[in-house]
Amino acid sequence: MATTPVVNEGALPPGRAQSFVRRLQAGEELAYLVTATAAATIFLITALILYELFSQSAVSRHTLGWSFLFTSTWDPVAGNFGALPFIYGTVVTSVLALLIAIPLGVGAAIFLAEMAPMGISNALTFLIELLAAVPSVIYGLLGIFVLIPILQRSVVPALKSVLGGLPIFHGTFYGVSVFSAGIVLAVMIVPFIISVSREVLLSVPNDQREGSLALGSTKWQTTWKVVVPFASTGITGSIFLALARALGETMAVTMVIGNTPQIKASLLAPGNSIASVIASQFAEATGDLYVSSLIELGLVLFGVTFVLNGLARIMIMTTGRKGAH
C-alpha cells in the first residue's frame, strides 16, 4: 500500500492549501509510523523471548551439551540434568491424546460439515467451540476430582482385565499417570481438530461433491472418497495445530501426571512433561545449572511447537489454495 498523498502537490494552489496538504501527508506518515511501530514491537517482543531463552540456558547448554537431550537422570544434588524423561512424557501424553482425539474429532467434523443440516451444524459447532474456551486449570480441577476417580474405579480395572498383559497397561495405577494426562489432553484438543477440520471440509468446492454424486455415490462415499482426501492436507494441518497445543499444555497436565521424572513402558505409571516440570520447579530451582537446565527444556519445547505450527499453517493454506483453484 503506497503512502503517497491523495492529491499531487504540484496540482494544488500554493499557500494555505499547500500546508494543508502537508498536514495531510504528515497524518499519513504518522499513521504509517504508528502501525509500523506496533508491528515492529511484535517482532521485538518475539525476538526478546528467543534471546532470553537462549541466553538464560547458556550455562546448561555449554556444560551438558547435546547429551542433555538424551540423558534420563534428573539429579539436582549431583548437578546431573537430562531432558529425556520430560521429552518422553510430553510426547507420550500428546500421542495418546491424538490417538483419542483424531478419530473423535475428524468423525465429528465430517458429521458437522457433510452430514448434518446447516442450522444444526452451526449450533453444535458453536457449542463445541465453547469447549475450547474452558481454561486449562478447570480441566485440571475436573481431572483430579472426577476423571481420576472414574479411571481408578471403573475404566482401568476393566482395561486391565482385558488388556492387562500388554506392557503399556502393566503395573499399579495410582490415579496420577501419563494415561490420565493423555485423556485430559484429548478432551482439550478435540475442539481444535473439529473446528479447523470442519472449516477445511466446508471449503472443498461443491463441484467435487456434485461430480461424485452424479456418478451415483452415496453421501458417505462422496465424503470419504472425494471430499476428505481433497481436504486431507488441511485436516492434517489441524492435527498438527492440536498437537502443538497439547505439547505446551501446562496446568491440566501438571495436576494429573504425577510429577515423576521417569521413563516407563506402562501408560499407567506417573511421569512428567516439559511444561509441568518448569511450572513446578522453576521458582524453586537454586543454582545456575538447575535454572539453566529448566530454561533449556523450555527452549526445546519452543523449538518443537514452532516447527509444528509452521508445518500446520502451510498445510492448512495448501488446502485453501486447492479449493480456490
Next chain:
Amino acid sequence: MINRLILPAVAAASLAGVAFAALSLTGAGATFPYPMYSKWFNEYNKLHPDIQINYQSRGSGAGIQQVTEGTVDFGASDGPMNDKQLATFKDKRGCEALHFPTVLGADVPTYNIPGVTADLNFTPAALAGIYLGKITKWNDPEIAKANPKVKLPSSDIVVVHRAEASGTTYIWVDYLSKVSPEWKEKVGVAAAVNWPTGLGGQGNEGVSGQVKQTEYAIGYVELIYAIQTKMPYGNVQNSSGNFVKADLASVTAAAAGAATNMPADFRVSITNAPGKNAYPISSFTWLLIPSHIADANKKKAILDFLHWMLGPGQKMTAALSYAELPKQVIAQEEKAISKIQ
C-alpha cells in the same frame, strides 16, 4: 455498555487499594511452617493494620532462590542454606544471608491404608527401605515386626515425595542419611534429590493432598498438615530405640542439645537427636533475612516483627502443634537481630 463500566470500576478498585496504602512486605519459601506463618502474619496485621506481610508458600527452594535474586524481602527455609548458596547470596546481594529460627516442627510419615487407622510404628530401616524402593509391600517384615497387633495388607506401597526443592525434603533426607548409609551413598542430602521411586506432590499441601487421594500411599509432611487434614501418621523409632510420636514434648526434647550448643549462625540439624523421648525427625525452620535492608521502613517492620515473633508469637505455636523455640535460642536470637543493618 458493560464495557464502559468495567474500566472505571476496576480503576476505582485499584485506586481504593492505593488510598489505604499499607507498608507491604513480601516473603516466599517453606511450606513446612506455612500454617504458622499465615497465622502470625494475619495476627500481626490485625495488631498493625498498616503493615502487610505477604507470605507465599512455594517451597524452601523458592525461598532461597527468590531472596538471593532479591525479588522478595525475606525468604524461609527448613533446610539451612549451604556454604555455596551463602556465597552466591553474598555475590548477588552484597550482604550476608542471616538465618533466624522461628519454630520447631516435625516431619511425620503420613499414610492412607484402607482399614488401618492405628498409629503404625516405623523403624529407620523401614522408612529408608520404603523410600529407596526396596520395601514395596505394606506387609513387609520390616514394617510388620514393629506392628504385631496391626493387620497390614499385602498391597504395594505408593510412595509420595516432593516434586520441587523443599526444606521438608531436606529434613527427611537428612534423617535418612543419618540412619541409612545406603541412602546417604545412593541419594544424599539436599532440598531436591533424585528420588529412587515415588510420585511428586507440590508443597506440603500437595503431598498431603496426594496421600489423601491415593490408597496405600505414604508421604512425609509437616505435623500440622497431617493433623489438619485428619490423616493418620506413624511413630518413628529414635536413636534410643523408642517409638516416639511427634508432638510438642518430643520435638522440644529433640532440640534440647541444640539449645545449649547453638552455633552463631543458627544453622544446625537436630534430626536423629539423642534423648529417649526425642522425636527423630524434628527440625528448626528459619527465616532468611538479608543483613542489609535499604528501605528504612521495611527494616523497621522486619525488626519489629522479629521481636514480636520471639515474644507473643511464640505463644501461638502450640495451637498449631509447632513447638516453641528453647529459651536460650530466643535469647541468642534477640541479640542477633542487631546484625540487620
Next chain:
Amino acid sequence: MNRSLKVRLFVNYLMLGLTGLCTLITLSALFFILGYLVAHGIGSLNWSFFTRLPAPVGEAGGGMANAIVGSGKALLLATLIGIPIGFLGGVYLAEYGNPAASFVIRYVTDLLNGVPSIIIGVVVWGLVVQRMGHFSTFAGGVALGIMMIPISVRSTEEFLHAVPHSLREAASALGAPKWKGLVTVVVPAAIRGIISGTMLDLARVAGETAPLLFTALGNQFWSNGWNEPTATLPVMIYTYAISAYDDWHRQAWAAGFVLLTVVLMVNIIARMTMARGIHIPR
C-alpha cells in the same frame, strides 16, 4: 447392482450414525464439565466468597475477594498492553505493509502465538520481575498482555480484510487520505468483529494460570496499586485444588464455577456478535 446399493446405503447410514456419535461424545464432554461445575460450584458460592480475604491455613470461612480484584487488574493491564499493539499491528498487516515486511510480521506473530504460556511466564520473570526486584500485578499484566497480542493481530487483520474494497475506494474518491478513510469508514465497518475478537482474546487469557505463577505470585491481603504481588483467580484454583483441605476444595469449585461462567458468557456474547457479520454504517 441392487445388493451393492443396499450395502452402500447401509454403510452410509452406519457412518452417519458413527460420526454423529463422535459429535455427541464431544458435546457430552462440554455438558458434563458445565454440569459438574454448576453442581459443585454453586453450592459453595456464598457472600463471603466474594467479599472476604483468604483465612489463615486450615481455618474455614475465607474468601477470594482479593483474587477476583487481582485478576481484574491484571486483565485490565493486559488489555491496555495487548490490544493497542495487536490492533495497530493488524492494521499494518491489512492496510500498510509491503509483502516482505508483512510476511515477516505474520510469521513472527505465529511464532509468538506458539510460545507455551509457561515460557512467557519464565521470560517475563527474567525481564520484569528480576529487573524490578519484586513480583507485581504489573508483571502479571505484561505476561498476559503479550499472550493477547497474536490473536488480536490475526482477528483485526481478518476483519479488516473482510471489509469490501468499495468502501475504501469510496472514501478516497471523496478526497479522504488513507488514514482518514480507515478511521472513519473501514475500521467502523469491521469494529463489531474486532470487538468480538478482543472479547474472545480476553476470555482466553482470563483463564491462564501458568504465566501468573512467576509474575504476580500471590497475596493473602489486598494488593495495593500495581507494584505488589497479587492473588489471581486461576492461581488460587490451582493452589487450593492440589491441597488436602476440604474447605479449600470447596472454594476451588466455587472459583472454578465463577471463572468458567465469566469466560463462557464472554465467549457466547462475542460469538453471537460476530455471527451478525460486518456492520456497514449508514
